[in-house]
Structure formats: C-alpha cells, structure tokens
Amino acid sequence: MSQQINEYTDSEKEQQLPKRSLAEWVTFGSASFILAVVISLVCYTWINDKQEPPVLSISNKQATRQVNGQFYVPFEIVNTGGETAESIQVVGELRMNGEVMETGDVQIDFLSTNETEKGAFIFSRDPQQGELSIRVTSYKLP
Secondary structure (H helix, E strand, O other), X not given: OOOOOOOOOHHHHXXXXXXXXXXXXXXXXXXXHHHHHHHHHHHXXXXXXXXXXXXXXXXXXXXXXXXXXXXXXXXXXXXXXXXXXXXXXXXXXXXXXXXXXXXXXXXXXXXXXXXXXXXXXXXXXXHHHOEEEEEEEEEEOO
C-alpha cells in the first residue's frame, strides 16, 4: 500500500477556496459596524445609567404676560434624576394678603432623564400683586 500525501501548491489552494465578492465584503463590513454600534450603546447606557429616583425642578424665569385681562405665568420643569417620572402634578397658587385667591394645576404625562417640559398657568388676577407659588405635588414611577 502506498500512501499518498496530499500536498497542494499555493496556486492550487487559491483555486479551492472561493474568493469573496465585493457585495459580501460590503455586507460583512456593514453588519460588523452595526454590531459594534449596538455593543457600544449598550456599554454606554450601562456605564452612565443612574439608579436614582426622579429629581424634579421647576422654575418660572420668563416674564408674565397679560392678554385680554388674563395673566399667563410660564414655567419650566426638568427631571435631573435617573428614572422617568409619570403623571407629574404641578400646582400654582396665587396668594394675596395670606389668602389663596386662585389655584391652577397642570398634569404632565412623563419626563425622562434630563427632559424639560414647558407650560403656563392662567390667572385672572395679577400675580405680581400677590405671592405666587409653583410646585410639584406628586408623580409616579413607570
């Protein structure tokens, strides 16, 4: 019995392996890029994810405007915490001489982390003639 040793030259090896087409290389590159982006985003989210409850801050830095005898008091609310807040209740109270003259409430559906929402309260009395209080009264977690 004679043993045959299969030895191929370099040119024979190249003939046995099919060459990749341009379309295959483009597809491979695109799939690899997408996979790298997804893995990077997952890692980024995992590293930067805050496990803190919502922290809601409210401000009314804009000027009050008067239209047709009504006073519009704009406000801005931002969630600087780590989790999303839902059903946020914002209450505005206008006090004159220590007595609550008008109240208003606004419900904001949700605020995710670092999201800002704007709104306005509408009063029939001038808020500059009294003491205006705007505050968040409640929220719930999703």
